[in-house]
Amino acid sequence: EAAVTQSPRSKVAVTGGKVTLSCHQTNNHDYMYWYRQDTGHGLRLIHYSYVADSTEKGDIPDGYKASRPSQENFSLILELASLSQTAVYFCASRKGGLNYAEQFFGPGTRLTVL
Amino acid sequence: GDQVEQSPSALSLHEGTGSALRCNFTTTMRAVQWFQQNSRGSLINLFYLASGTKENGRLKSTFNSKESYSTLHIRDAQLEDSGTYFCAAERYGSSGNKLIFGIGTLLSVKP
Numbered sequence: 001e002a003a004v005t006q007s008p009r010s011k012v013a014v015t016g017g018k019v020t021l022s023c024h025q026t027n028n029h030d031y032m033y034w035y036r037q038d039t040g041h042g043l044r045l046i047h048y049s050y051v052a053d054s055t056e057k058g059d060i061p062d063g064y065k066a067s068r069p070s071q072e073n074f075s076l077i078l079e080l081a082s083l084s085q086t087a088v089y090f091c092a093s094r095k096g097g098l099n100y101a102e103q104f105f106g107p108g109t110r111l112t113v114l
Numbered sequence: 115g116d117q118v119e120q121s122p123s124a125l126s127l128h129e130g131t132g133s134a135l136r137c138n139f140t141t142t143m144r145a146v147q148w149f150q151q152n153s154r155g156s157l158i159n160l161f162y163l164a165s166g167t168k169e170n171g172r173l174k175s176t177f178n179s180k181e182s183y184s185t186l187h188i189r190d191a192q193l194e195d196s197g198t199y200f201c202a203a204e205r206y207g208s209s210g211n212k213l214i215f216g217i218g219t220l221l222s223v224k225p
Contacts, residue, residue, distance in 0.1 A: 031211065042118075042200055042215030056210060088155065094211060100145055102162035103213060108155050 004106035023091030030096025120216030132189035137201035
């Protein structure tokens with residue numbers, strides 16, 4: 001069974017502070033993704049990565065950075081957290097090298113920026 | 115503009131009954147995934163389809179890329195089926211096999 005874990009599971013941050021969300025997968029997957037979910041909405045893609053040491057911008061990258069130091073780990077960094085970044089953040093992984101493959105999601109991190 | 119249009123936004127069913135959820139796509143999609151988001155907020159994979167129909171227990175899903183839609187049928191609904199159901203699709207030509215999500219259908223199953 002695919003395994004994607006996230007830490008922390010919840011966090012309260014202050015406006016202007018730095019926040020790092022971590023994701024770890026044991027699927028041996030090449031692709032990893034960060035999405036955010038706002039209350040009552042679907043998920044939107046922030047950043048993704050095909051391979052270690054490389055990241056790509058998703059649909060809503062402004063205000064976020066990403067880091068992929070290894071195949072297993074993918075971090076999302078908010079250098080200057082803002083109120084509008086309060087959301088639930090999901091990490092996902094997907095097998096690479098295939099045209100068709102499903103994404104597997106972590107349990108999510110609830111971030112509240114005050 | 116919106117590329118994944120999901121309906122209905124909310125649905126109430128009595129136990130033992132069934133219904134269908136639908137996603138329409140405004141552009142050509144290569145694959146679709148369906149998820150259930152449970153009360154804890156976790157996303158549970160239900161189906162991944164590049165074409166055709168798949169069935170798993172009381173759930174059945176169809177994806178028609180040519181006609182730009184996908185459906186999720188639930189039959190004999192149970193209380194534990196309550197939650198929010200999302201479809202998400204991969205657009206042809208997009209890099210990274212990114213998923214575009216619908217807004218979800220909030221399903222409430224009542225005794």
